[in-house]
Every structure is written in structure tokens, then in C-alpha cells.
Amino acid sequence: MTSNTPKEHPVSNATATAETKRPTVRNPGEDLPNQPLPVMETRALNVFYGDFHAVHDVDLKFGRHEITALIGPSGCGKSTVLRCLNRMNDLVPSARVEGTVLYHDIDVYGPKVDPIEVRRHIGMVFQKANPFPKSIYDNVAYGPRVIGMKVDSMDDHVEQCLRSAALWDEVKDKLKESGYSLSGGQQQRLCIARAIATKPDIILMDEPCSALDPIATSAIEDLMLNLREEYTIIIVTHNMQQAARVSDRTAFFTARPDETTGNRTGLLVEFDKTSKIFGTPSDKRTEDYISGRFG
């Protein structure tokens, strides 16, 4: 991210050595500070598509090495908020962002910030697995090569990324085969390996399991809990059980219709520890949603 960007940002994957990794994976919500120690933050985030006000005044803090789930009914702006975090909305011509998005106190929409660099630090995994039409090996090696990332051995790096994505044992004998030859769940893990290959700090996941069966979903959820030891993860999910199973904190959004136009603008209702949101939410709208009375 231009000269403003710290070269060695504090939670860089590159600095996570074997000694600094925690020996066991903690359970979601375990050992959680009351307030997140934010890696990323939105302040009064508003998003418009043309004249349509899609998201209103979102203030959120995403804690380091935590999984934050964004939940809420369809159209409340979860994906829109997620895409603002790594400037993916720049690719939508009608999209306009107001407010502030901070990454390690750097304004990601600042005039000197390069969106490509933002996306290098803040990777993304999409709803539908989208491997490149390349070999399994090249899917992982592509990003590091394109950005000229220095690695001692690309073979070792590819292996490490595939191991981190819990895919190595299944593909180590067919690295030259196409990424398309894998099952849907394996393709999604390949996309996760690809996302971490450029050593991001944060991984955004937009409904990463919605196209997967329960077994593949379970594998991705286990993987997320492991990845959280090194990365900060922000996930959009429609699956409330999934949010409850994997996330440390949950943000519940809803959509409020405009009285004159009827357009529905998304807003953040409540953000708290996941155990609180699913146990004793503070807002009736959250309670209605998680108990299935609405949405």
C-alpha cells in the first residue's frame, strides 16, 4: 500500500514462526478479550450503488486472530460491507463508499493507497470456488509469481500453503493436474491455499460453504479454526449454526425500508461476542432473527 504501508505489519504471516504459533487451536470465543484488538475497523461506513443507499453508518472492529461472522437477512448488506474491506467494491462502477475503513490505522481508501496492495494484505475467498484454469500447483504459485514475492523455494511454499489449507495429503501426487479436477470442497480449499499464498493478514470469506455438502463444510470450518491461529478471518454466512460454531464475534445486520421509496438500506443492529449474540442478545431484532421469527 504505497509508502504509508508498514512493510512488516505487526501480524504479518511472515513473522509467524513456529515459536509464536499457539500449540493448540482454541475454541471459538475462548480467551477472548471483552473488546476486539482491532486489525481492521470501519467508522460510519456508508455504501451507495448509484442513488441507492445500500448500507448505513456501520461501525465495526475486527479483532486480531479472531473470526468475525456477519449475519442477517438477505439484502442487508453483509457482502457489500465485506467487499469494502479490501476495496473489491471498486470493481463495481456504481458503488460509492463514504466513511472510513482502517487497516492497522491506515485508511484503505486514502489517496496514496493502491487497491491491489490492499487486496494483497486482505485476501478473499468467494461463495463459489473459482480456481484458475491451471494446475493445482500453479493455482497456488500464480499469486506469488505475479507480485514477485521472494520465496526460498516455490515448491516448498506451494506445499506449505496446501498443508495450511488441509489439502496437501489429497493432492501431493497430482500437483500438475488441473484445479478443476478436484471436488467442490477441495476446490474451495485450493482457493484458500491460493488466498494465503501471497501471505495476507486478513482473509475475507463470502459464504464459502454455501455450495458445499456437510462433510466439505465441516472440513472448511475446521480449517478456519486452524487458520485463525495465523490470520484474522471475517466471514459472511447465512448459516447461523456455522456462525455459532466457528466465530468469536458476530455482527447482526438488518435492512430498514425507506418510507417513501421502499428501498431497503442495511444497518448494523448489534455486534458482540458470538456467545452473547446467540445466548442473550441485547436487541429484539437480533433475538427474533436468531430464533427464526424473522428473516
Ligand SMILES: Nc1ncnc2c1ncn2[C@@H]1O[C@H](COP(=O)(O)OP(=O)(O)OP(=O)(O)O)[C@@H](O)[C@H]1O
Ligand atoms: N453491484 C450492485 N449494484 C447494485 N446494487 C447492488 C449491487 N450489489 C448489491 N446491491 C444491492 O445492495 C443491497 C445489499 O446487497 P448485499 O449483497 O451486500 O446484501 P447481503 O446481505 O450480502 O445479501 P445476501 O445475503 O442475499 O447475499 C441489496 O439491495 C442489493 O440488491
